[in-house]
Amino acid sequence: MSTVLSQHRPTVMKAAGIVIASLVLASTWAIFFVAPTEVTMGDVQRIIYFHVSVAWCGLAGCLAMGCCAAMFLARRRLTWDHWSQAAGEVGWLCATLTLLTGSAWAHEAWGTWWTWEPRLTSSLVLWIIYAGIFLVRSSIEDPQSRARIGGVLAVVGMADVPLVFMATRWFRGVHPVSPEMDPVMKWVLLASVVSFTALFTYLTVLRRRQLDLSESIAQREMSAWSADAPALRRLVPH
Amino acid sequence: MTSSQSVLASRNLVLPMSRDLMSGPDLPGILTARRGPHVEARRAVEAVGVTVVYERVPVLRDIDLAIATGETVALMGPNGAGKSTLLKSLVGAVRPTTGCVRWFENPSPRRIRTRRRIGVVGEEMGLYAELTVTENLRFAGRMFGVSTVSDRVASLLVECGLKAQADRPVGQLSLGTRQRVAILRALVHEPQFLVLDEPSCNLDEEGRSWLEGLFRRWRSSGRTLCFASHDATECRTLADRIVHLEAGRIVAIEPCGCPVDELRRSA
């Protein structure tokens, strides 16, 4: 089964890409044409559907990064580190979009580009933690050392996220409240979250494959240079 | 064949056997034959298929090396051959990218019980410049759980002729004296296996003869020793085997030195 899948991988990925792109387009259409207009904020409120979706993906990316990093530390297979890096990079992109969409919403809702609202503040902290981890990773040449150090930081970062969230909520004196939403709005929100999660997963898989391939190429180049095929071939991740 | 391999071949030295012969449940005949029939062939450490890749450059490539209990093995090779990395892999300071290292029939040199039986002197001496000689040695002894550490340190200093330097901060000592203190630090817990990276590099004539005497006493006590050196004379005099490394590979294994049972008779 896995051989069949790997042989037809480009076709499977292309088909998945088309399906996911359709899902995202459909949910975007629903956001603009199906979800009712919110009474207080009007059409600007529709930013929330994107904001919540990318915020969830940013958080999921951080969790995935930490879990895959833990798997690398346990198993020492570089492919786990590639999963961790891929999830982290896509998650960081989502965290950036969270800040931008949140800022846009805050400007319309409260007349200011920034507010120390707990979710925005937590997203900013998460963004900075991600950025620090990538900065450290980029300063290490050796793939195994990079994976080990980045992995430990990812695990520590992942454990930190709930505490950051709690601290920022209490800092602003905000207690968890479920916002009242029209049932149609809830369904559109759910569809948006599902489609963006699928897009996040797809981009992570693509990025992971790219990292595996670039590592494979780098090792083959080294192998050709040092004329030492047998030992190094075993290092190429599959 | 590289130039060093052709030189070694011309001296009728044995090139390394294939992996099938070097590793396996029993030590191959080539190992026992060189060391004589009297020496027990139990394995102290075994590296199997060890490859270390750093920044995508293979520093060690497919190393298979077994060192028997009571054996003295020297590693020789040009700069960058991988001697220090091999020593670090053997003691568990560097994790092999592929392959494994087994100690005293246990799977990993990272086990605490295994580490108690190994003494290491690396490229850096591992001494704190602010602490005195005695304090450095006592600290090491305490880390290894030596029970009568003060007595042990005092006797080591007397044996080595460093009693006068005992209360001087290590940072004030000459390089040669520091090297001797570093070696004593590795001996404070009476290990069964000593690993040294170029131990004589900072030593003067007196220091070298002290080291030679130490190595001979070590061998005659039946304990195991592995050291890296550029000094061919030192290696041929003190080692049972010399492992020649080049570009991360074992290119030859040279039998030499005095059989251990002769040393025991003369001790």
Place this chain on the structure above:
Amino acid sequence: MQARETANSLWWLIHKDLIREVRTPQVWPGMMLLGLVLVFLLATQLDLPLEQKGRVAGGLLWLAIFFAGTIACDRSFSSERDAGCWLTLSLYPIPPSVLFLAKLIVNFIALVALEIVLIPLFVALSDVSLASRPGPLILIAALGNVGFAAVGTVVSGLTCGLRHRGGLLALILLPLVIPVIFGTAEATRLLVMGQTDLQWGRWIQLLAVFAFVFTVIGALVFEFVVED
């Protein structure tokens, strides 16, 4: 027997670091000086009415302490590498978690020493009433120090071998300890305003949870930190 050996190793590791620092001060002078400069600069900005001063003083004080504290964390392991002792330290037959705990305690002691100097100075310069209730303040400091030192020790161990480690430690460490900074700042603010009630208790709980969680995580991941 094993617990006794572990306690013994822990004690001698801490003893060694403290003796080194006493004989050749490398960490504490720089840390104290930075702390003094920060406290002086921040206290000059507190020329405010008493109530407003009380709201921000706690945050400024703890920012100064933790900024200066990054120096202590930074030198935890870089001093071992600079001394050429990293390899031998990692090869001693002690669990990595014991090494982590030893360094954590040394960093904790450094932070305590810093606070003993900075807090009275800050109170004198800013005229904020922190000293009236020392017990709760000591509790805030103790929990905050443990949490900060736990994360700082792990990050220091990871970054000490990096080529361009420069400001990387502070860049990574400070976002990770935001719950500690918030917790100590808010708990101190409530203490200054005399509101040591449920809300204050909640911040103390957060600090305690952070300290516990990251001490445990640090002890668990430290074997990956000491690898080379």
